[in-house]
Amino acid sequence: MSNPLGTASKIYVAGESVEDALRVAKALNQFGASVIINYLGENIRENTKILATVSEYLKLVPTMRNEEIRGSVDIKPSQLGLIQSHEKFSQNLHKILEVAQNTDIFVWIDMEHYRSVKSTLMIFRNVLDKFGSKHVGICLQANLKRTPSDLDELVKEKARIRLVKGVYLGDPVDILSQGPPVDNAYRMLMRKLFETSPRFALGTHDPILIEESIRLNETWNRDVEWEMLMGVTVDNQMDLIMREIPIGVYIPYGQTWDSYIRRRLLEARRNQSETNE
Secondary structure, three states: OOOHHHHHHOOOOOOOOOOHHHHHHHHHHHOOOOEEEEEEEOOOOOOHHHHHHHHHHHHHHHHHHHOOOOOOEOOHHHHHOOOOOOHHHHHHHHHHHHHHHHEEEEEEEEOOHHHHHHHHHHHHHHHHHHOOOOEEEEEOOOOOOOOOHHHHHHHHHOOOOEEEEEOOOOOOOOEOOOHHHHHHHHHHHHHHHHHOOOEEEEEEOOOOHHHHHHHHHHHHHOOEEEEOOOOOOHHHHHHHHHOOOOOOEEEEOOOHHHHHHHHHHHHHEEEEEEHOO
């Protein structure tokens, strides 16, 4: 009997090596898409694994430049030492950003569980002051009730923001319910970005929100990238490319793909359930 997680990994993950990720990235670049490459891993506690992850990014970033890949990298705070301490995460992030700055590769800092939002934003603000929005940006999740305030403050600080719906579960006091509440929050935050920010990214596969945002950009003419996950709504991605809408495709790679694949499968079941209602 085939392993459903293993089968899904071939759809949603480029492979286990950086060479696999670059192969997929080059193909997508040729089709007209930018890429966002992530080395898989999260909630890492062991020093040796944290150091190995940092080393992987220090190899990935200059290789992207040497191979003329059009795109950026994405890191998760919990894979760079945030669980151990703020200082460890900050030190490792600085190492990666210094190389990224020298090679002119943009770095997205992902947002994870809601309990880590405060510390992630604190460290992001520190690196934003040093490296600037040309080299580093932050992900915000529409399902967090605190995000409207965070977005307002970060726009004033000239941060580059990627807005996503958010998939991490938590206390209803802090997190909106999936479905219409999150969709409405995303719509409101998206409109605020168009009104107040010159450059940002929208991470969504929701066709209604995508078309709304395209119409908004006809009015505001912002520097926007529509970002989607590898293996998800591929036909829609190709349609946007054919319409010359700038898209970026998130390409994960590595051996620790289990948690990532489980989230993708959970999302697929949730979307199918909503479609059948």
